[in-house]
Amino acid sequence: MTAAASDKNLRNTVLTWYGLHHRSLPWRSPPGTPPPPAYHVWLSEIMLQQTVVKAVIPYFLKFIRQWPRIEDLAAAPLDDVLTAWAGLGYYARARNLHKCAQTVTQDYGGEFPATAEELQKLPGIGPYTAAAITSIALNIPAAAVDGNVERVLTRYHAITTPIRDNKKQLKSFAERLAYADDKNAGDLTQALMELGATLCTPTKPACPACPWQKTCLAHQQGIAADLPKRAPKQVKPERHGTAFFLSAENSGKLLLQKRPESGLLGGMVEFPSTPWRDSIYKKEQDILAHFPLPGHIPAVFRKLPGRVTHHFTHFTLHLTVWAGSVPETTLSGSLFWAAEKDLHKYALPSVMKKLHDHTLKENKSFL
Numbered sequence: 618m619t620a621a622a623s624d625k626n627l628r629n630t631v632l633t634w635y636g637l638h639h640r641s642l643p644w645r646s647p648p649g650t651p652p653p654p655a656y657h658v659w660l661s662e663i664m665l666q667q668t669v670v671k672a673v674i675p676y677f678l679k680f681i682r683q684w685p686r687i688e689d690l691a692a693a694p695l696d697d698v699l700t701a702w703a704g705l706g707y708y709a710r711a712r713n714l715h716k717c718a719q720t721v722t723q724d725y726g727g728e729f730p731a732t733a734e735e736l737q738k739l740p741g742i743g744p745y746t747a748a749a750i751t752s753i754a755l756n757i758p759a760a761a762v763d764g765n766v767e768r769v770l771t772r773y774h775a776i777t778t779p780i781r782d783n784k785k786q787l788k789s790f791a792e793r794l795a796y797a798d799d800k801n802a803g804d805l806t807q808a809l810m811e812l813g814a815t816l817c818t819p820t821k822p823a824c825p826a827c828p829w830q831k832t833c834l835a836h837q838q839g840i841a842a843d844l845p846k847r848a849p850k851q852v853k854p855e856r857h858g859t860a861f862f863l864s865a866e867n868s869g870k871l872l873l874q875k876r877p878e879s880g881l882l883g884g885m886v887e888f889p890s891t892p893w894r895d896s897i898y899k900k901e902q903d904i905l906a907h908f909p910l911p912g913h914i915p916a917v918f919r920k921l922p923g924r925v926t927h928h929f930t931h932f933t934l935h936l937t938v939w940a941g942s943v944p945e946t947t948l949s950g951s952l953f954w955a956a957e958k959d960l961h962k963y964a965l966p967s968v969m970k971k972l973h974d975h976t977l978k979e980n981k982s983f984l
């Protein structure tokens with residue numbers, strides 16, 4: 618069989634399998650039916666970056682209920698979008714989502730542009746998302762290569778070196794499949810992702826159920842579960858800080874602070890803390906130098922046992938917590954008071970939710 622014939626054959630078998638075994642997801646149209654709105658494809662693809670389908674579904678439904686059209690999302694205050702996003706992590710995605718909605722609304726009349734090149738000029742849209750939107754929403758052939766597709770193709774071709782060393786080759790395999798026919802572009806993209814997500818899974822590939830098992834080299838060689846080979850892990854740097862969990866003496870409100878709009882967790886809300894640095898804070902005066910209300914340092918702090926550990930993409934953060942009561946002073950700048958019962962209204966990232974839970978648990982031992 619020629620390479621082209623084999624690519625067509627692979628397409629056909631995976632499309633047939635997808636027609637029978639696809640999962641029904643809220644951002645998908647069933648195979649062979651008109652494509653879903655580009656707004657839904659884009660929103661789901663941004664949410665699915667670094668996040669599993671099960672976690673994304675409730676967020677996707679919440680967003681399209683709250684903002685049914687991209688124009689509605691564009692008109693929403695950024696704080697509302699960040700609050701709705703809280704818990705999904707990687708908050709730069711939410712800020713870019715909002716910026717992108719505004720650009721599409723203002724510059725493109727609410728319609729996503731129809732080429733991958735134009736799409737990639739929009740905030741937060743890279744080659745993968747552009748290919749996913751053009752193929753799934755517009756049915757234009759494009760190779761959308763995510764981690765699932767890379768794993769499937771690595772195994773299918775029995776590539777025994779780490780994925781990061783074979784990106785170009787894997788992309789070209791995916792392009793051959795994508796461009797072997799100009800029909801069913803969206804279904805093909807989703808079929809390949811689905812194969813990786815449901816059968817050709819990271820640890821236990823279900824080869825006997827796979828539409829490609831007859832010609833898959835890794836399966837033939839009995840090495841499917843050993844691939845892809847892992848690249849040596851890099852040790853993540855660690856950072857340390859102390860957070861101040863401060864409640865107002867009379868009302869019990871909590872002191873919060875909005876982070877700067879740009880940078881890590883930009884625009885999100887946090888409990889004030891020392892800067893996060895490479896070394897542990899050992900001296901009290903180093904910690905107190907960053908106390909957010911310098912004129913009102915409590916006479917007694919509750920230095921809570923344990924610490925909160927959170928893994929960001931590029932570093933691991935360890936936060937100790939000092940809890941105390943302070944007068945409910947008038948605040949300026951990014952600081953503000955919030956009632957405990959209202960915390961859910963603010964865009965608190967996961968690390969701060971963890972810190973809050975840790976504090977409530979450990980604080981009890983002092984009460």
Ligand code: SF4
Nearest residue numbers: 817824827830833841
């Ligand atoms: S046969 Fe097995 S290893 Fe090969 S693509 Fe299918 S599930 Fe993956």
